[in-house]
Amino acid sequence: MxxxxxxxxxxxxxxxxxxxxxxxxxxxxxxxxxxxxxxxxxxxxxxxxxxxxxxxxxxxxxxxxxxxxxxxxxxxxxxxxxxxxxxxxxxxxxxxxxxxxEGGNLFDNLSEGYKDIPWQQKLTRLQSIIKG
The missing domain is CATH 3.30.200.20 (Phosphorylase Kinase; domain 1)
Known part of the structure; x- marks a missing residue:
């Protein structure tokens, strides 16, 4: 951004x-x-x-x-x-x-390759969403 x-x-x-x-x-x-x-x-x-x-x-x-x-x-x-x-x-x-x-909407960004994302990165993304 x-x-x-x-x-x-x-x-x-x-x-x-x-x-x-x-x-x-x-x-x-x-x-x-x-x-x-x-x-x-x-x-x-x-x-x-x-x-x-x-x-x-x-x-x-x-x-x-x-x-x-x-x-x-x-x-x-x-x-x-x-x-x-x-x-x-x-x-x-x-x-x-x-x-x-950049990178499209939040849903597509989170859905793309979700199973391949390590849990730590998933938690980091979740924290970012909560902060926003």
Whole structure:
């Protein structure tokens, strides 16, 4: 995860046109996960994940701003950074913009070769999940 040294992450409304190269990563019961490159107004590029919740249709961007914490304090490196929210230009879909985690989702990461992982490593992973 990049940005480990950040102690606080500010949430904000991110202009949708700052998100480029948007690709679907996964789709589940709650919605879709996308990968994108966020090029902010300082021209800094950052790989991010976009989470669209199916229930966000008709959900106001103003309500989302109120419900999603404006400032999130990180307790350690096990929590992904939250950057803000965005709304697509051609629909009312609202997305949560957060740090992109290399290596895929937690379920796939834990499931892959689980039987071959030594018990000590399994316990270390479990401790990391609990801390997060």
């Amino acid at each position: 990049d940005g480990h040294n950040e102690s606080k992450v500010m949430g904000s409304l991110i202009p949708y046109n700052e998100l480029q190269d948007i690709k679907v990563l996964n789709e589940g019961g709650f919605g879709k996960i996308f990968q994108a490159t966020w090029v902010n107004n300082l021209k800094v590029e950052r790989k991010v994940a976009l989470k669209y919740l199916k229930s966000s249709k008709g959900f106001s961007i103003n309500i989302a701003n109120e419900l999603i914490p404006f400032e999130i304090t990180r307790s350690d490196d096990y929590i992904l950074n939250y950057y803000g929210i965005t709304q697509s230009l051609d629909s009312d879909k609202i997305y949560i913009v957060m740090e992109y985690a």
